[in-house]
Amino acid sequence: MFPLQTVLLPGEELPLRVFEPRYSALVRDCLATDDPGFGVVLIARGREVGGGDERHPVGVRVRIAVHEDYGNGQYRLNCPVQHRIRVVRWLEDDPYPRAVVEEWPDEPGSVTAGDIGVVEDEIWALYELIATVREVELPDRSAALGPGLPDDPGLRLYALAALVPIGAADKYAVLAAPGPVQRLAALREAIETVSAMVRFQYSGE
Structure with missing residues (x-):
């Protein structure tokens, strides 16, 4: 999970510079999978850097479509939003923020x-x-x-x-x-x- 001080919606893209060690580890682990991506939620209180933040429960999953490795744990990413998620429960922030999440499709209802x-x-x-x-x-x-x-x-x-x-x-x-x-x-x-x-x-x- 990558808590940020911004809200993403399905259809948007997230350009991201990664330099903090715990998120460098997150990116490395994601890139080692067949479907590299992670969850993004809005920080309710606190800051992006350093931890100790409070987080909103609804967010999105993004896919790492483009990445550049600058070395020393620094990355540039371009991540399109895939779908909406909600957090079932938070896990320990070790080695980076983690959570059990579920995809949250739209509930019934229609607009004309x-x-x-x-x-x-x-x-x-x-x-x-x-x-x-x-x-x-x-x-x-x-x-x-x-x-x-x-x-x-x-x-x-x-x-x-x-x-x-x-x-x-x-x-x-x-x-x-x-x-x-x-x-x-x-x-x-x-x-x-x-x-x-x-x-x-x-x-x-």
Whole structure:
């Protein structure tokens, strides 16, 4: 397990520089397997370096797709996110953080194309608001919202969330939502939070 101070969503990629000895050992052990990868969870309290942190229970598994070994236990990794996981129980942090985890697919529930369309409209409205505040021009909507988004509603909501400048807590709420219905609600709430912050900033200028 690799606790970080950032939240990853399925469909994203993690570029990572590894230098701390315990995580160098983790990378070496992962690379010795047929399917090199590890779990990533958000640190609830504490720091990435040195241990002693508290960790959230929901995270993702990433696969080591590219690695460069710089020697002296230093690596550069590029790791696409594979799927969501949740921690069943933590083990001893020896020689590095370890846990028993399970894959956590979406729980039952569905959202419609109309629901997705509403979220996309809200994201575009946020982009327009930010562009107004910054006095910049927006690209074409289809380009801004990203071509080739997944057709699966649950995965599409992850992809849309990755396009919104939300904080770690809101992004974690999107990740930890049991299914697409709850994820839709979490994402819409996060968009409204960011929009309110931008409007407040704009009103004070």
